[in-house]
Amino acid sequence: MQTSPPLPDSDGALARLLAGNRRYIAMRQLHPRQTSEQRQTLLEGQNPIAAVLSCSDSRVPSELIFDQGLGDLFIVRTAGHAVNEVVLASVEFAVHVLKVPLVLVLGHAQCGAVSAAVSDKPLPGHMASLKTALRPAVDATMDHAGDPLDNAIRAHVRLTAEQLWAESAILGDAVAHERIKITPAYYDLNTGSVELL
Numbered sequence: 001m002q003t004s005p006p007l008p009d010s011d012g013a014l015a016r017l018l019a020g021n022r023r024y025i026a027m028r029q030l031h032p033r034q035t036s037e038q039r040q041t042l043l044e045g046q047n048p049i050a051a052v053l054s055c056s057d058s059r060v061p062s063e064l065i066f067d068q069g070l071g072d073l074f075i076v077r078t079a080g081h082a083v084n085e086v087v088l089a090s091v092e093f094a095v096h097v098l099k100v101p102l103v104l105v106l107g108h109a110q111c112g113a114v115s116a117a118v119s120d121k122p123l124p125g126h127m128a129s130l131k132t133a134l135r136p137a138v139d140a141t142m143d144h145a146g147d148p149l150d151n152a153i154r155a156h157v158r159l160t161a162e163q164l165w166a167e168s169a170i171l172g173d174a175v176a177h178e179r180i181k182i183t184p185a186y187y188d189l190n191t192g193s194v195e196l197l
């Protein structure tokens, strides 16, 4: 039976995620903690090692790309990892209640949500709010050299990480007192690698 290792600190949690990502890139996954025994163990409660705020994109599933198992990751996903009050509340829950030491903000290459924000075309319905949420990253990178979409994606990950501690007193306080780290990262759809920004 694979039980969960002890809860790491921020750097230890990040190291575990990056080690899992290296296994995933090499297709040498351990598929840890995915047994019925683990499911039973978790009936007593969860102690995830990290919260991950990522895009809803079907090609970016955190448990797979970090080779983690049941009870390892507390995941919040929205299109373009756009933040609203419920997203802030969800990350606060992971930090304040579950005591995760790490919040990883994970953007990715070819993000459709950021692409829509870069485009001049309006979006119908509630999707218009996505453009508003992602607009700051597009504006911040408008004059930059290189690929406008990739520039905006990387800027949006960094801005989202800042937004978490700036807009949440709970998260800001946890960062200030070094109880957590909020780390921006970028996933390459082609290689499967996660790069810290």
Ligand SMILES: [Zn+2]
Pocket: 055, 056, 057, 079, 080, 081, 108, 110, 111, 112, 113, 114
């Ligand atoms: Zn995306």
